[in-house]
Each structure stands twice: as structure tokens, then as C-alpha cells.
Amino acid sequence: MATDAALLDWLLDSDPALRWRVERDLAGAPPEVWEATRARVATEGFGAELLGHQDLDGQWAGGAYFPAGFFGSPEADEPGQPWVATTWSLKDLREFGVDASLLDGTAERLAANSRWEYEDLPYWGGEVDVCINSFTLANGAWLGVDMSALARWFVDHRLADGGWNCQAEEGDSVRSSFHSTLNALRGMLAYERITGDASTREARHGGEEYLLTRRLMFRESTGEQVAPFVTEFLYPNRWRYSALAALDYFRDAAELQGRAPDPRMSDAIDSVRAARQPDGTWLQAKRLAGRTWFDIDVPEGEPSKWLTLIGTRVLDWWDAATP
Incomplete structure (x- = not known):
């Protein structure tokens, strides 16, 4: 269905990080138009500001998943968590559509300087949390890092019911999570789209089936909304x-x-x-x-x-x- 003209104008009046997707996905603009808008993401608006916050060592806010000094600080006792550290910033830049070539040297600086807060593990190797590894898989592929070992991790760590759960590695759950499974799927899809490596496709389809069996919304056992x-x-x-995020993935x-x-x-x-x-x-x-x-x-x-x-x-x- 064609998007209402007034609604389309409202959507187009936005930051380049959003506008280029509106041009491509809703307005039917030719590639030369939306690609030109996408190229502006790195030099104005959200993308330019976020790039400007990068540290000299390649990180953002001095940390991998959390800012430097977060644990033990008053901020750690506040609701939620900060969204300013390296993994979140890379995820945003990638999803904004910034060209990876504009972060030349970032992958190497992160390999040299960034360690996970969990057991001080090296950044591009990932850690034990499914969601964190999902973001890292996609971010690394985007920046040209060989992420094949971490891609294999998702195949090896899929649970018996078909999906994934961030609590599983600590032994806290043997059942898959809607949150973790969708994040795993998104990471694997981005990896395959960027690299052309379909080695995770079978596992990804199995995770899709986990969600589809539950109609993206319901408990399999009771039929109630999860x-x-x-x-x-x-x-x-x-x-x-x-449900909206899951549908957009599908x-x-x-x-x-x-x-x-x-x-x-x-x-x-x-x-x-x-x-x-x-x-x-x-x-x-x-x-x-x-x-x-x-x-x-x-x-x-x-x-x-x-x-x-x-x-x-x-x-x-x-x-x-x-x-």
C-alpha cells in the first residue's frame, strides 16, 4: 500500500540515518538518491555525533560493553544500563548505515585495546552472553574482521528447544528466551548478509522455528501471551x-x-x-x-x-x- 503523502513528508523530514531508509523502503527512491542520503550519515546528525565520541584507542566511553569505571560507581545502581560503550556505539553506527571504511583502523585498535568486562576476554572473540556475541558478530563482520569462529559459537550453543538464552552459559536456564533468540537471529542474519557465509543458516532457521511455533507472541505450553x-x-x-522487532527481522x-x-x-x-x-x-x-x-x-x-x-x-x- 502506498504511504500517505503527508505521512511520507513527515518521515522524510528526519536525520539522514532514518531518511535514507524511508527513501529506500517507503518512497521508492532510486539507489542514487538514498545512497547519497546514506553517505551523509557520517558527516551530519546522529552518525557524525556518535563518530565524534570515539576514543583514541578505538573504544567509546573507555569500555567494551559498559563505560570505564561503571562497576562500583553510583551509575551502576541506577535503573537500566548505559548505552554509550563500544559495542552499543558500533551497533548504532552500523544500523545507521555508516560505511565501515570510515572507521578504518577501528577493528585493529579494538583488538589491541578492548577487553570484555567478563573475564577480560579479547574483544573480537566474544564472551559467553548470546546477545553480546550477536552484536559483536555483526559489528565485526561489518568492520571486516574474520568472525567465523564466533559464528560457529552460535551453532554450537543453540539450546535443545531451538533457540538461545543469555542465562544458559551460567547454568541458570535450559529454555530459550524470546529476547536472546531474536538477537541471535539478527546477528547471524547480518553476518550472512555482509560476508555471504551461510554456515549459520540452518541454526538460524531453527531459531526462527522456535519463534514461529510460538507465533512470535505466545507460550507454547499455555497459549498465553508470553x-x-x-x-x-x-x-x-x-x-x-x-512482535514488531521480530516481524522486521523476518x-x-x-x-x-x-x-x-x-x-x-x-x-x-x-x-x-x-x-x-x-x-x-x-x-x-x-x-x-x-x-x-x-x-x-x-x-x-x-x-x-x-x-x-x-x-x-x-x-x-x-x-x-x-x-
Whole structure:
């Protein structure tokens, strides 16, 4: 369905990090247009500001996943966590669409200077947390690091029920998590898209089946909605699962492999459609607590351009393929 002209104009009046995706995914702009906008991300707006916060040693805020000095500080007792350290900053820059060549030397500086807060492990080797490893897998592939060993880690650490759980490595859970599984899928998909290495595809499809069996929203055992977070749509969602985030992943995966939407997504689609406002926008849910370099999106309750882009393209994808 064509996007309303007024809504499209509102979406296009945005930071280049968002605008180029609107041009590509909703406005039907030719590649030379959206690629030119994407090239501006590194020199203005969100992308330029975030690049400006990089430390000389290649890190952001002096740490791998948390800022330097975080543990034992008053900030550690506050709600949420800070979103300013290296992994989060790289993830944002990658998702903003910054060209990896503009971070020339960053991968090498991180290999030399950055260690995980968990057991002081080397940065590009990852650690034991599924979500952290997912972000690292995608970020490393983007920066041209050989991440094949960490890619294999996801194949080897998939749980018996088909997905992943960040608690599993510490022995706290043998059941998969919606959050962890979606993050693992996103990391593996980004890795495959960037490198062309499909060695994780079978594991990724198994993780997809874990979510699809639960229709992206429900407990397999009782059929009840797994938790309120499933229909709480927010941006940036960082690590947090929602039906909208899952659907956007499946849309992206379908694009890579030429697949049609699975009918088991219909309940999730209904939840996204129900959340759309009469003017075609989606409202921001409560944002995740924690320090940021700057605000990427609007406060709670306001129309979100990021969510509106994601929600619109998900419904467009579904409606185009589903009579």
C-alpha cells in the first residue's frame, strides 16, 4: 500500500540515518538518491555525533560493553544500563548505515585495546552472553574482521528447544528466551548478509522455528501471551524483544532469501496493525533507562518516526504477499 503523502513528508523530514531508509523502503527512491542520503550519515546528525565520541584507542566511553569505571560507581545502581560503550556505539553506527571504511583502523585498535568486562576476554572473540556475541558478530563482520569462529559459537550453543538464552552459559536456564533468540537471529542474519557465509543458516532457521511455533507472541505450553513486552513497541529497542522487532527481522530475512511470510506471523501482524494510530503513526512506548550520547527518538507517548518506518514496511511486506 502506498504511504500517505503527508505521512511520507513527515518521515522524510528526519536525520539522514532514518531518511535514507524511508527513501529506500517507503518512497521508492532510486539507489542514487538514498545512497547519497546514506553517505551523509557520517558527516551530519546522529552518525557524525556518535563518530565524534570515539576514543583514541578505538573504544567509546573507555569500555567494551559498559563505560570505564561503571562497576562500583553510583551509575551502576541506577535503573537500566548505559548505552554509550563500544559495542552499543558500533551497533548504532552500523544500523545507521555508516560505511565501515570510515572507521578504518577501528577493528585493529579494538583488538589491541578492548577487553570484555567478563573475564577480560579479547574483544573480537566474544564472551559467553548470546546477545553480546550477536552484536559483536555483526559489528565485526561489518568492520571486516574474520568472525567465523564466533559464528560457529552460535551453532554450537543453540539450546535443545531451538533457540538461545543469555542465562544458559551460567547454568541458570535450559529454555530459550524470546529476547536472546531474536538477537541471535539478527546477528547471524547480518553476518550472512555482509560476508555471504551461510554456515549459520540452518541454526538460524531453527531459531526462527522456535519463534514461529510460538507465533512470535505466545507460550507454547499455555497459549498465553508470553509477557507485556511483546506488544510494547519502542525505539531504540537495544536488546529487547517485541512482535514488531521480530516481524522486521523476518521481513529482512525474507528479503535475503526470497521467502514469503509465514502464516504463523498473523497474530503478531494483527498486534502491529492494532497499534497503528489513525494518522498512520506508531507511538513510542516507555524508553529503556540508561545514559545515552543523545536521544535517537521521541519520548514515551509521542509519534515515533523510527517505529512508523518499521511498522509501515512490515505491514507493506505482509500485505503485498498475503491476499
